[in-house]
Amino acid sequence: MRKRPLGKTTLQVSELALGTWGLSGDGYGPMVEAEIDRVIDRALAVGIDLFDTADVYGRGEMERRLGKRLQGAGPAFVVTKIGTDLEGLPPRKRFDPAHLRTAFERSQERLARDVVDVVLLHNPTMAAMRSKESLAFLRDLKQAGKIRAFGVSAGSADVARSALRDEVDVIEIAYNAFLPGDLHEVAGDVSESGAAVLARSVLAHGLLAGQWSADREFFSFDHRAERWTREEFKLRIRQLDVLRPLVTGPVVSLRAAALRFVLANQLVSSAVLGPRSVAQLDQLVREAGMPPYLGDTALTELSARLRSAGITT
């Protein structure tokens, strides 16, 4: 497993990370409990040492499980996210320091760590970013030695840019071949600030694995049931043709092409994978292959094809 610097921190992390939203049973539907542990153990066995989670995943259960599973497992870095108050109904986003302090202390306890490696604000709005108090709170935690690095999981280029200008250590952002634009928009700010980029949703929630038919249905508890209208979904499936020319030589599948697209970007410290089984994790690790992930010509040609298919690059 190759490593990359986590931006301007002193940490070196595996360039593939294990994301745990899908494993928590939220988002994609229930998981068999034993498989969750098997995926975590397998990730460690193949050399993944970066684990992405959030206090809301499984209402804290995912943090608790990671806390247990990673104990004594050798070096393993955890990124967690806070900023959702689950106590009221409906749950609401909260980035005030009072809430963040309680949330952090609970995460710290569930993860069973005195020092948490990375803490991110979980999808803050621009209004929350403008108030500055949430990042000031995380900066204080870092100065107090309770966390190693801090940042923002950003739902838009504007939020990411604001975080980068506030000199965060890490941003997490959706980045994949069908959604390259947000990271590309802030690439200059990333370079200038030296912040780490954790790229999530590398497979566009599974779409880019290229295994779905245009009439695929999702269960109602699966977030993908609401993500695309039927027409958008059919268009997305057709747009996969844009990626097919990448599948050649060591790039053995659309899934490989999608993952290599992300790894080819040197601004990315780690690609946060979302496997829901050991088989899926093994496929991803195997198909990531090794550098050069995609050649410059292939990337330039891909950009032109994406633009002609109406995808903002």
Ligand SMILES: NC(=O)c1ccc[n+]([C@@H]2O[C@H](COP(=O)([O-])OP(=O)(O)OC[C@H]3O[C@@H](n4cnc5c(N)ncnc54)[C@H](OP(=O)(O)O)[C@@H]3O)[C@@H](O)[C@H]2O)c1
């Ligand atoms: N706001 C945030 O901070 C935020 C938001 C989203 C995600 N994340 C983090 O990023 C992680 C990954 O996000 P994501 O779920 O959007 O990732 P993703 O990799 O784009 O999608 C994951 C889905 O892809 C499919 N898949 C995974 N491995 C596969 C394989 N080998 N072959 C075929 N299909 C495969 C699975 O669905 P099926 O098998 O059911 O098709 C899986 O549920 C999350 O776990 C979480 O840690 C953070």
